[in-house]
Amino acid sequence: MRKSSGRGGMMKVSEITKDNISNEIVDRLLFEGLEYDGRAADIIIVLGSRTACNYRVPLAAELFHKGKAPRLIFCGGKVQMTMLGEMAEYKAMLMAAEKCGIPRERIYAETRSQTTAENLMFAREIIEREYPQCGSVIIVTTAYHMRRAQKLGEKIxxxxxxTCPAGRGSTQRGNWYKTEKGRMTALDECLKFGYYIRNGLIDDFEI
Structure with missing residues (x-):
C-alpha cells in the first residue's frame, strides 16, 4: 500500500487494486463523509458480528434512548463466539440490548443472515412486513465497514x-495506518468492493 500526500484525481472504486491503492484512497473510501449527523429515522438497523454486542448495541441503545428512532432491527444468524458465549449474533445482541435498557418489544430480530448483504436483504423483508411506512433508517456498524453497509443499504x-459508525479497535479513521493489523484490515475491506460491484450487489462509484 503506497502513501499519498495529495488528494489527486477521482477514480472508480472498481479500479482499486493492491498496486494502486494509497492511504488517501483508503481514507476516502472507508471513512470520508460517514460521520453520524444527528438526524432521526424510523428504524435503527444494527448489523451483526461476533463483537456487535460489545459496542454496536450500546451505540444503538444510546441512539434509541435519545429518541433517534422508535424501533430497531438486530441482524445476524451466524453462530459465533461472542463475549456472552457461543450463539447466533442476534441472540447475543438481544441479551446486550436488555442490559442497555431497550424494551424487547421495540426490537425486530433478523435470524437468518450469514453476510452483510443478507443482513440487509432480510431486514428489508422485516420492514416491508412489519413497518411498511418506514422511510429512513440509521445503520450502525463498525467504522471501516460503514461505506460498504451504506452502499448495500442504498441498493437493497x-x-x-x-450512517452511524461505531468507533472501536485498530481500524478507525485516526489509527488504521498505525499498525499492521489495521492496515491489513483496511486493505481487505477496500478490495472487497470489487467483488460486490462485479456481482451487482452495489453500484460502482467514484472516490
Whole structure:
C-alpha cells in the first residue's frame, strides 16, 4: 500500500487494486463523509458480528434512548463466539440490548443472515412486513465497514440511509495506518468492493 500526500484525481472504486491503492484512497473510501449527523429515522438497523454486542448495541441503545428512532432491527444468524458465549449474533445482541435498557418489544430480530448483504436483504423483508411506512433508517456498524453497509443499504433497502459508525479497535479513521493489523484490515475491506460491484450487489462509484 503506497502513501499519498495529495488528494489527486477521482477514480472508480472498481479500479482499486493492491498496486494502486494509497492511504488517501483508503481514507476516502472507508471513512470520508460517514460521520453520524444527528438526524432521526424510523428504524435503527444494527448489523451483526461476533463483537456487535460489545459496542454496536450500546451505540444503538444510546441512539434509541435519545429518541433517534422508535424501533430497531438486530441482524445476524451466524453462530459465533461472542463475549456472552457461543450463539447466533442476534441472540447475543438481544441479551446486550436488555442490559442497555431497550424494551424487547421495540426490537425486530433478523435470524437468518450469514453476510452483510443478507443482513440487509432480510431486514428489508422485516420492514416491508412489519413497518411498511418506514422511510429512513440509521445503520450502525463498525467504522471501516460503514461505506460498504451504506452502499448495500442504498441498493437493497431503497430507503434514506443515515450512517452511524461505531468507533472501536485498530481500524478507525485516526489509527488504521498505525499498525499492521489495521492496515491489513483496511486493505481487505477496500478490495472487497470489487467483488460486490462485479456481482451487482452495489453500484460502482467514484472516490
Amino acid at each position: 433497502l431503497r430507503q434514506e440511509i443515515i
